[in-house]
Amino acid sequence: MNLVWERLTLSSLPLKEYLEGSYLHRLVVGILKPWRQSSILMQWGDTIAALLLSLVYGFAPFASSSLILVLLVATIGFWFLLTLCDDTAAVNVPFVTPIHFLVLLYWLVAAVATALSPVKSAALKDLAVLSLYILLFFVCARVLRFSRFRSWLITVYLHISLIVSVYGIRQWFFGADALATWVDPESPLSKTTRVYSYLGNPNLLAGYLIAAVALSLVAIFAWQGWIRKALSLTMFFVNTACLVLTYSRGGWIGLVVALLAAAMLLVYWWSVDFNPFWRTWSLVIMAGSLIGVLLLAIIFVEPVRLRVMSIFADRQDSSNNFRRNVWDAVFKMIGDRPIIGIGPGHNSFNKIYPLYQQPKYTALSAYSIFLEVAVEMGFVGLGCFLWLVFITFNTAFTQMQRLRELRNLEGLWIIGAIAALLGMLAHGLVDTVWYRPEINTIWWLMVALVASYWRPVNKTGDR
16 A cells, blocks of 8 residues: 555655666756856856746736746746756755656646647647746746745745735725626626736736735744734735735635635644644634634625625526536537647637637636646646646645654745645636736746655655
8 A cells, every 4th residue: 555655646756866867867967067167157056046036926917928938938048057057966955856757747748739739830839838837847946945045936926916915905995997897797796896906807816816825824934033924914914805805706715725724734733732632623623713704704794795605606697607608618628539638728729619619608718727627638637737736735745744843944835835726726626817927837836835845755764
């Protein structure tokens, strides 16, 4: 049984031995090492990479998708140069983790789906974009191995999200023009302001802020000093308030999942210091309290009640009806190409979906990331994606427990990453804003954050 679990989690995968025996690794990594030793610029290579990543996450909510992609190209290009200059003999922390292996496998499945796509030219364009996000993970995983860069990038994201949230709350007080029909026109909430800040869409804003809420909650405990704790507390309440004011039902689902996960993991983290009673009942009390607050909000806050009840209105709500009709077409698309899909990306989807859509129900995506992966890369791609998620969470829990035993507060950031990933996946059940650059970059940052803590299992089973 243990052997099956090790194979499933890849915990016994000989990654280091594979790299040492890989001809490609020997020929490529480190071939420019002599130049790096004589170059003042490249001696600061990891710092420069961290600054380039700061530009990506600093501009993401404000810039166009094209500019974000340009920044990604620049960052990845510098990472390639840095890899060619690496001194492999001086590296103590492994570059490759089981998460890296699954991310690469996910890309390979996408490449096969592109090769077999009925619309190859469209799929190829989106494979190029997907490749940038995959490579962004590799850059982040490298840079985040250093605790100072990890702290810096988390701080950059939290400060940027605070700016975004403050502007979103300002829209709530002073009003904001709806850029589309985001609420059922026949709903009592049809005149309600749904904030969207700099991102132009309330659902997109909600998806962007889920990770910010999770990380700012964790920062309250991870950051030292009352000033920093007060700042993190402010970030948490402002980000949460702004996310609530988006009135994004999927965003609310993600928020509840992220908060429940973060709260329960934080209680678990500190439970070693509890007496027997609180060690037994603290998780139950915490979960019950959060659920109780949610129920009180549904009962006594009318806008929240109406918005939550619309989730269960099925086709009587126009948004629900729209999604149901899109999903009906998507299921037919999956049924026709169940193994490897139509090819990755919205360009492929836009070419094929009109052949299946019901009249007047045009769509740019499947409105569910799990259905989107299935339609783009078939059940092979969906299985690979779920395996990647499983490996990521297994790694996160394992490393969190290791750091918990050491009482190392760095492990709190893993709790934030777990909560953020769970919240984004919960939101992704009913929406596909996950594919937008503003959110996809955050997703890979969280996955890389988990990967940066990975340690190999030695022969005695210690980590």
